[in-house]
């Protein structure tokens with residue numbers, strides 16, 4: 001083993017050589033150095049704001065639903081590592097991938113029966129969109145290659161997913177004019193419990209009808225738009241989309257990379273609406289945040305359509321497809337979740353977040369406080385000073401990563417009541433000081 005780096009050396013090398021998400025090169029911000037993580041706590045190499053440990057209010061971007069260093073997931077990873085960490089998936093198969101696929105088919109709604117095990121959320125969206133375009137091409141309808149989505153969405157950072165992210169307020173403005181031009185519907189009316197807005201629903205149906213000849217699919221984040229603005233909307237619009245897609249011959253894709261595996265209070269956000277999409281994307285919490293794996297599921301209709309084409313195979317096959325190590329941990333994570341009363345855990349977190357974020361509503365500059373399942377959001381009337389907000393949260397002993405006008409938290413489901421109170425205090429401190 002090489003000598004460990006001092007924190008100062010590590011940070012200097014990081015600054016010079018290592019890209020971070022949406023970061024400049026060389027780096028300008030100083031990231032916190034994490035030495036280890038256990039339960040819901042990140043242990044830092046050097047204390048920040050007097051704290052050597054921070055409660056993770058982010059679940060590492062929606063993924064670490066069981067917390068860190070979990071004995072069951074460690075055991076699954078160790079056992080699989082002893083057998084094989086990776087083999088190519090072309091011409092070979094293995095039990096972890098097959099068992100995981102079968103379990104996902106059992107748990108997801110309706111007749112989503114076929115599973116593509118991709119290596120990241122963005123790739124699973126690429127695969128979903130490719131499935132849809134290839135489906136119509138195979139049926140002799142190549143003109144059906146555009147996509148309809150809501151403004152304000154976020155579906156990843158690779159090429160085709162970027163084209164269905166928010167084209168104006170979003171993170172991919174730089175590429176406007178270069179990406180495929182898609183069809184955008186207005187952001188759905190706010191509020192999970194809000195009654196259906198008939199005129200909005202009529203407009204949505206009209207857009208699908210008017211563009212049906214050129215639309216391959218509608219793709220949306222059901223119930224919660226995540227990184228594009230942390231907005232909640234009524235599940236009723238998912239039913240509107242399902243009906244419109246059926247009526248006008250368009251496929252429907254749900255991107256549940258963030259919402260999947262219980263985060264909104266149902267195992268999948270689609271379950272709030274009782275709607276089955278033609279294609280479903282899962283990621284993040286799939287492996288409990290341990291390893292990088294995502295999944296794209298589709299119905300027999302989509303698979304059979306593709307198989308009728310001139311190229312009767314799904315034209316996608318990444319090197320790390322079906323990675324056995326990730327699949328074994330994903331299976332263990334899914335069993336860990338579904339083997340206990342995860343819904344009660346999420347309800348407890350929802351109650352805690354409601355109670356502990358409520359004081360934020362009284363703070364100056366706070367526009368909205370909203371909670372759904374294990375997601376809490378405080379929206380300000382200004383752009384947040386991210387460094388100041390992060391420091392304020394750290395002083396309370398919590399890791400938060402606010403962006404734009406949003407301070408938000410989606411803690412691991414195992415976060416206890418005392419730590420939920422800490423998270424609430426940290427969100428309020430970030431709203432005051434950020």
Ligand code: PLP
Nearest residue numbers: 120121122154155156226257258
């Ligand atoms: N789709 C949604 C809804 C997401 O929230 C994300 C990531 O934040 C992605 C897709 C992209 O996933 P990944 O970052 O694993 O590529």
